[in-house]
Amino acid sequence: MKTTLLILASTTLVSQLASAIPPLPPEGKRWVRNEKFSDEFNGTELDSSKWFDHHPNWTGRPPGIFLASQVSLGDGFMKIQSKKLEEKMTVRGVDYDIAGGAVVSKTTDAHFGYYECRFKAAATTMSTTFWLSTRKQYPVPGSEGDKFGQELDIQECIGREGDFKGKYFASGMNSNGHFWYNPKGGETQDLRATEAKVKTEKLASEAFNTYGGWWKDARTASFYLNDGEPKDMVFYDKILDEPFPHPMGLNMVSETYPFPWIELPGKEELNDPERNTCYYDWVRSYILVDADAPTPEGVELVPLYEEEIDLSDAFDSHEPVKNIIIPFSYKANQDRNIELQIRDSEGKVIGESNFKALTGYANTSKTIELKDAPKSGSYTVTATLSALDSDDAKPLASDEIKTLKLGK
Known part of the structure; x- marks a missing residue:
């Protein structure tokens, strides 16, 4: 049987992390951008191929109504502005006197993946939100x-x-994770997941923040505020073992909340342009693919990362073996070249590998076969990320293990 050695190495970061990135992907996987549910909002009009400027099957929670007139793009933001209506609007017998807005994905096939949005809330009691939901009900199997x-x-x-x-x-x-259960002949029940909240002292309207959610599978999700530590969620599973199996649509909405739980906004704050607008900087969505799998069609090569390569962050002593597994992660805005090398104490290259790194954020490994049977001692491992098919030897990013010990 062929023996392999797993190298875990201490690293020195060459650069700071980008301002917003997905979590480290599972081993052997790579995050790639899901363009259907991503937008940088840098234009002057909402991309009508992706988004509704209203909710297709929800007028809004009274007394707040969703109006397309309250949605705009400009200065690099998608904006939803609230206002107090001069005259009440009546829709299907319901009165509304506050205008909010909704920007909603046209497709509802957002499935397991990472979804993040950078926004600054309006300084009112109108909501500023980012969420996924189904737009129809599904039968409960066996019921x-x-x-x-x-x-x-x-x-x-x-x-x-x-x-x-x-x-x-x-x-x-x-x-929150809501399992909306509608028993035949009964009222809809809101069966909630375990709580996943992050507390801060600063108001959501004081600054832009990045809010991310990793919908991992039909049972669990994790949430990240400004790329901080995750808050994990387990969905309510007393009705179904896998309560979140279906794809959903994506929503960015400003609405009124039910009084008296949330105080309704007053006319002064609703009509104050310094307070009444929420600003969405961007929304980005990612799916997991195999690290070496071809990049799916429709992935837009938008520069999302400060490109880097990181060898693993710990190491130990092992018996010398000829095939060495080197685990690492990288971030690349387009296809790049990676070179891995192992050098002995005299600087001689005793094993190396060159290969294409595909666009995205990957967590993977490569096996290097050494030229000669290794001896006990200290070795150096280096990793470089560089332009693909380029004569320029200058790396875009690099990392190095100062000492890899083989043998006791």
Whole structure:
């Protein structure tokens, strides 16, 4: 049987991490951008191939109504502006006197993956939100007519505090997983996942923040505020063992919350342009593919990362073996070349590998076969990321293990 050695190495970062990145992917996987649910909002009009400027099957929670007139693009942002209506609007017998807005994906096939959005909340009690949901109900397998829907709230917030129960929604990250259970002949039940909230002192309207959600599978998700430590969630599973199996649509919405839980916004704040607008800088979505699998069609090569390569961050002593597994991660804005080398104490290259690194953020490994049977001692491992098919030898990024010990 062929013997291999797993190298875990200490690293020195060459550069700072980008301002927003997905979590480290699972071993052997790579994050690639899912363009259907991504937008940098750098134009002057909403991309109508991706987004509705309203919600296709929801008018809004009274007294707030979604109006396309409140959605705009400019200065690199997608904006939703609230206002107090001069005259009430009545839709299907329901009265509305506050205008909000909704930007909603046209497709509803967002499935397992990472979804993140950078935004600054309006400084009112209107919501600023980022979430996924189904737009229809699905039958509960094995039941006699029961149905269910899914809702994954990555961030729900308001922009100011006050004397009301829900004032905590003005800060931090408030994530929820709703299993909407509709038993035949009964009322819909909101069966919620385990709580996953991140508390902060700063209001959501004071600065831009990045809110990310990793929908891992039909049972679990994790949430990240500004790329911090994850908050994990387990979906309610007393009805179905896998309660979140279906794809969903993506939503960015400013709405009114139910009074008296959240105080309704007053006319002064609703009509104040310094307070009444939420700003969405971008939304980005990613799917996991095998690290060496071809990049799926439709992946736009938008520079998302500060490109880097990182060897693993610990190492140990091992018996000398000829085939050495080197684990590493990299971030690349386009296909790149990676070179891995192992050198002895005299600087002689005793093993190396050159290969193409595909676009994205990958966590993978390569096996290097040494030229000669290794002896006990200290070795150096280097990794470089460089332009593909280029005569320029200068690396874009590099990392090095100062000492790899073989033998006791």
